[in-house]
Amino acid sequence: MSEPIEINSSEVAVKFLDQFDNFLFDCDGVLWLGTHLLPHTVEFLDLLKALGKKVYYVTNNSTKSRKDYTKKFASFGINVEEEQIFTSGSASALYVRDSLKLVPGKDKVWVFGESGIGAELNKLGYEALGGADPLLNEPSTRLSRPCQWTGSCCACRRCGARHEGQLPQTRGHAAVLATRGHRFVCWDQRGLHFPPKGAHLARCRVDDRVPCLFLGRRPAYCGKPNMNMLNTIVNSQRLDKTRTCMVGDRLNTDVRFGVEGGLAGTLLVLSGIETAERALAVTEEYPRPHYYAAKLGDIYEMYQKSKKA
Structure with a gap:
């Protein structure tokens, strides 16, 4: 895989979003941290919807049903249907x-x-x-x-x-x-x-x-990064892997999930547990992402600037 690309400009942000039709999001560390919603998460998800992108949420947390998760999303002001959520359960x-x-x-x-x-x-x-x-x-x-x-x-x-x-x-x-x-x-x-x-x-x-x-x-x-879970999502939603990107905050689960599953893109956000140094490191322990960014909110802000230019 080529060197991971940092999304650090409006030009890169636009190119990134134009490249994919489907986005799979991990939740904790990506959209929120515990009970704290990360900045511009709602705006970023609304942007994807406005651009006609399909959005799904993929989590290894099996303590909650999908119905429970819709309530958690709603508490953050995010409207999500059960069919968009895939828990390991x-x-x-x-x-x-x-x-x-x-x-x-x-x-x-x-x-x-x-x-x-x-x-x-x-x-x-x-x-x-x-x-x-x-x-x-x-x-x-x-x-x-x-x-x-x-x-x-x-x-x-x-x-x-x-x-x-x-x-x-x-x-x-x-x-x-x-x-x-x-x-x-x-x-x-x-x-x-x-x-x-x-x-x-x-x-x-x-x-x-x-x-x-x-x-x-x-x-x-049937949890990330295993292919049984990815196959369930891809087959049930009829997703084109060449137009699908996995977004997560862990290299050994989220990024591995996308890379080994043959998805065209993976985005590592640094709002969870990983660092840019680990994202760029060449190691057999975990794969490198295609893209990385500090947080989703930064991508939203850069994209908005491109429209004002």
């Missing part, structure tokens, strides 16, 4: 239906995660069990399982800890999953590592005490 639910071909109303899905994935599965007609069920806090052994499970299922699991999670819940999930060769769908693989004795743990923090136990099998991943 909603992508997992679509993967269950479209790739695994599980039948709504017949096949059941066991959830190890928050309520967001359960809501997305329910919307597609699946019965989602497990999740935050209080019975999972009770001791579980091979002879005594508080949550009985019958029938075929795909276990949708998040490679990360539930904030309210407890170790007994992990044992409860594992006791159910160990009984059959269920298929795993996981929606976040950051921090995956492999401890001894074959136990696969992912994003485990000692204080959370909720390891995601894969029982020696790799799941299918």
Whole structure:
């Protein structure tokens, strides 16, 4: 890939926006920081709409459903339809239906995660069990399982800890999953590592005490930067990759998502965790973006100046 281009002038800003018809945005660190909306975010998104661009939002945060996200967008004064939002939870639910071909109303899905994935599965007609069920806090052994499970299922699991999670819940999930060769769908693989004795743990923090136990099998991943999620978005929205740009604040997830997915463009904004030095660095650890800018608001301001010139 050629040297990343800094969007630092009106001319570059106009060229950048003219190059793409579709934009995929990460949210936190790009549009907002926590509860703080970044400057000119609304104006920039309105500009894209006025230019006839299609805008979608892509996040690995599975704690919220798409409906929940529309409310968060609305709290910032941004009008967004559910169909524009792709969470790792909603992508997992679509993967269950479209790739695994599980039948709504017949096949059941066991959830190890928050309520967001359960809501997305329910919307597609699946019965989602497990999740935050209080019975999972009770001791579980091979002879005594508080949550009985019958029938075929795909276990949708998040490679990360539930904030309210407890170790007994992990044992409860594992006791159910160990009984059959269920298929795993996981929606976040950051921090995956492999401890001894074959136990696969992912994003485990000692204080959370909720390891995601894969029982020696790799799941299918449906979160950034994995292609299952990108394929879901591209296929469902019929996007032309040669006219699509991924915008994010992380090199190892957002930029990798776009580069490895074959999108024509990637934009790294420095309003999150990355720096210009890292964006320009040549390393095997992560790919370089096609473009980078301090923040979206700067691109908006530069574009506006070009129209006044």
